[in-house]
Amino acid sequence: MKTALVTSAVLHAAVISWALVSLSAPRTLDVADMEAVPVDIVPVESITRTEQGDKKAPKSDTPAPKPTQRPDPVKDAKNVGDNTVDLDGPSGEKPSKREVKAAAPPKADEKKPEISDEKAAEPKPAPKAPPKPKETEVASLPKPQETPEPAPAPAPDEAAKAAPAPDEPQPAPEDDQPAKEAAPDFASLPDAGPTPASRPKPPAPKPEEAEKKPEPKPEKKTEEPKPEEMKVAEAKPDDAPKPEDTPKDEPKPNKAAASKKSDFDADQIAAMLNRDKQQGGGAKRSDQEASLGTTKPSLDDRLTLSEMDALRSQIQRNWNIIPGLDGADEVRIRVSMRLDPSGAIVGQPQVDATGGPLQTRQTLASGARRAVQMASPFQGLPREKYDSWSEVVVNFDPSRMY
Amino acid sequence: MDNVALAATSHVTLWSLFMQAGFIVKLVMLGLLCASVWTWAIIVDKAVAYGRMRRALNGFEQIFWSGQSLEELYRTLSDRKTTGMGSLFVAAMREWKKSFERGARSPEGLQMRIDKAMDVTLAREAERLEARLGSLATIGSAAPFVGLFGTVVGIMTSFQSIAGSQSTNLAVVAPGIAEALLATAIGLVAAIPAVVAYNKFTGDVGKLNQRMEGFADEFGTILSRQIDEKLQAPQHRAAAE
Numbered sequence: 001m002k003t004a005l006v007t008s009a010v011l012h013a014a015v016i017s018w019a020l021v022s023l024s025a026p027r028t029l030d031v032a033d034m035e036a037v038p039v040d041i042v043p044v045e046s047i048t049r050t051e052q053g054d055k056k057a058p059k060s061d062t063p064a065p066k067p068t069q070r071p072d073p074v075k076d077a078k079n080v081g082d083n084t085v086d087l088d089g090p091s092g093e094k095p096s097k098r099e100v101k102a103a104a105p106p107k108a109d110e111k112k113p114e115i116s117d118e119k120a121a122e123p124k125p126a127p128k129a130p131p132k133p134k135e136t137e138v139a140s141l142p143k144p145q146e147t148p149e150p151a152p153a154p155a156p157d158e159a160a161k162a163a164p165a166p167d168e169p170q171p172a173p174e175d176d177q178p179a180k181e182a183a184p185d186f187a188s189l190p191d192a193g194p195t196p197a198s199r200p201k202p203p204a205p206k207p208e209e210a211e212k213k214p215e216p217k218p219e220k221k222t223e224e225p226k227p228e229e230m231k232v233a234e235a236k237p238d239d240a241p242k243p244e245d246t247p248k249d250e251p252k253p254n255k256a257a258a259s260k261k262s263d264f265d266a267d268q269i270a271a272m273l274n275r276d277k278q279q280g281g282g283a284k285r286s287d288q289e290a291s292l293g294t295t296k297p298s299l300d301d302r303l304t305l306s307e308m309d310a311l312r313s314q315i316q317r318n319w320n321i322i323p324g325l326d327g328a329d330e331v332r333i334r335v336s337m338r339l340d341p342s343g344a345i346v347g348q349p350q351v352d353a354t355g356g357p358l359q360t361r362q363t364l365a366s367g368a369r370r371a372v373q374m375a376s377p378f379q380g381l382p383r384e385k386y387d388s389w390s391e392v393v394v395n396f397d398p399s400r401m402y
Numbered sequence: 403m404d405n406v407a408l409a410a411t412s413h414v415t416l417w418s419l420f421m422q423a424g425f426i427v428k429l430v431m432l433g434l435l436c437a438s439v440w441t442w443a444i445i446v447d448k449a450v451a452y453g454r455m456r457r458a459l460n461g462f463e464q465i466f467w468s469g470q471s472l473e474e475l476y477r478t479l480s481d482r483k484t485t486g487m488g489s490l491f492v493a494a495m496r497e498w499k500k501s502f503e504r505g506a507r508s509p510e511g512l513q514m515r516i517d518k519a520m521d522v523t524l525a526r527e528a529e530r531l532e533a534r535l536g537s538l539a540t541i542g543s544a545a546p547f548v549g550l551f552g553t554v555v556g557i558m559t560s561f562q563s564i565a566g567s568q569s570t571n572l573a574v575v576a577p578g579i580a581e582a583l584l585a586t587a588i589g590l591v592a593a594i595p596a597v598v599a600y601n602k603f604t605g606d607v608g609k610l611n612q613r614m615e616g617f618a619d620e621f622g623t624i625l626s627r628q629i630d631e632k633l634q635a636p637q638h639r640a641a642a643e
Contacts, residue, residue, distance in 0.1 A: 004447030008439050
């Protein structure tokens with residue numbers, strides 16, 4: 001036995017040490033980098049039957065949100081508001097000042113249409129929408145890349161004007177006037193960002209301008225620690241012009257410059273760091289008077305078509321229709337009844353039959369009355385909508401029920 | 403053997419799996435490892451013992467049926483350590499001798515005594531053959547549960563630490579579970595050979611016992627014939643005189 005024990009122990013030691021030494025960890029699985037797609041099953045009522053109102057508006061029959069001001073529609077927008085993109089959240093007093101765009105892949109050729117779209121989509125009737133001179137400029141210029149040398153006079157002037165009061169509505173003519181001259185300016189602006197974080201602003205804080213002219217805020221320029229980055233930025237004028245990446249709130253020339261230097265995309269980071277309050281809600285336009293209701297979309301309390309059908313089928317199930325009644329095709333039956341919250345009929349259902357011969361009409365009407373009473377109490381009616389089905393009218397066409 | 407356990411590990415090695423396990427799980431694993439060592443010790447021991455026994459039985463049967471005189475055979479075997487049929491034979495012959503030396507005259511009594519002596523020897527031999535097979539059965543049936551216990555405890559602790567880490571990422575969850583599963587793997591590694599060996603050895607023991615019982619019966623009939631002859635011979639002699 002001792003020999004056997006020793007043998008066994010030696011055997012185990014050998015196997016375990018072999019396992020420890022020669023068996024490395026199994027190959028890690030190759031996991032394809034897939035994006036999870038969240039799938040949600042949404043009843044159609046949540047789209048077709050939602051209603052939205054305004055908390056402070058007076059009550060009216062149908063709730064409606066505050067009317068929006070900008071007429072340009074966004075396709076398939078779900079949230080009411082003045083925004084150019086459809087965002088969640090209550091529609092605020094102002095649309096968000098920054099322009100938020102979906103991150104687009106950084107393809108140079110995509111930029112042009114994007115910009116021109118935007119230009120087309122943005123007339124400027126909204127008093128508070130900041131003007132965007134740059135986009136029009138850029139769009140009007142066919143090839144801004146070739147002009148690296150920037151900075152005619154009017155742009156900085158405009159900058160000087162715009163900088164102190166960013167929220168003020170800008171007079172429209174200003175857009176067109178500086179357009180052509182300002183464009184080269186932007187052309188030289190380095191930009192890598194496919195995701196511009198901010199809406200274009202009057203070009204106050206650009207590095208080129210800083211070199212050219214003393215700005216209204218010179219101390220900001222001098223604070224900038226990396227002049228060589230600005231050079232780098234200028235040295236690559238062939239980048240596609242992007243007006244959007246000139247920051248509005250603060251001058252950030254080094255941001256733009258840094259983005260040029262490597263893959264490191266400062267614009268994306270800036271987008272992540274966007275701390276502007278999202279306001280302005282979605283982009284669905286509303287032209288009704290504001291009236292009382294919840295600001296979040298909620299289902300209205302009418303019965304939906306499927307709920308109505310459920311009710312109707314409960315009656316039909318209990319309805320023995322005698323086939324071959326004379327003129328049954330022409331009879332239409334209308335049953336009105338009052339229901340209590342449990343779905344049971346209160347009182348007598350009122351059955352009105354119209355059309356067809358009298359005999360048939362009476363037969364069908366009494367059949368309908370019996371069916372309704374047998375079907376009571378009705379199942380499947382949503383409790384929270386009791387207001388809308390406490391009195392319910394169901395129409396039948398007996399010819400379709402054979 | 404233990405590479406079964408290794409297959410369950412992800413990016414961690416066997417040793418790190420063992421080391422990061424909790425105290426109880428480690429204890430369970432070590433216990434199971436000891437059980438495995440013990441199982442294989444028994445397996446080796448029994449395999450050798452049964453092989454030797456089978457060979458001894460074959461050899462003895464050859465000698466026994468070779469026509470050699472039983473007296474002579476007894477003389478060679480009585481001063482040697484015998485197993486199996488050899489000890490049966492020696493026990494029966496010893497009883498036979500003793501009875502004749504003291505002048506026994508009752509054939510029934512002698513027959514009974516010889517049978518008893520052989521039964522006792524047979525029981526002793528069977529006991530020797532079956533020794534420690536019980537622990538094989540115990541390990542075979544209990545080791546998976548012990549391993550499972552280790553796994554449950556390990557998963558409990560790893561869930562607790564997952565809850566502490568506030569992350570449900572699979573990469574966080576997996577090592578703890580792999581480590582816990584190692585206990586079950588070791589339990590199975592110990593249990594499977596134990597069960598297989600137990601079944602095989604019980605079959606072997608049954609066969610060996612049957613052979614010895616058969617021999618005991620045969621030898622009993624031979625001896626009883628001899629007794630009859632021996633006891634009748636004096637009567638014949640007396641009758642002839």
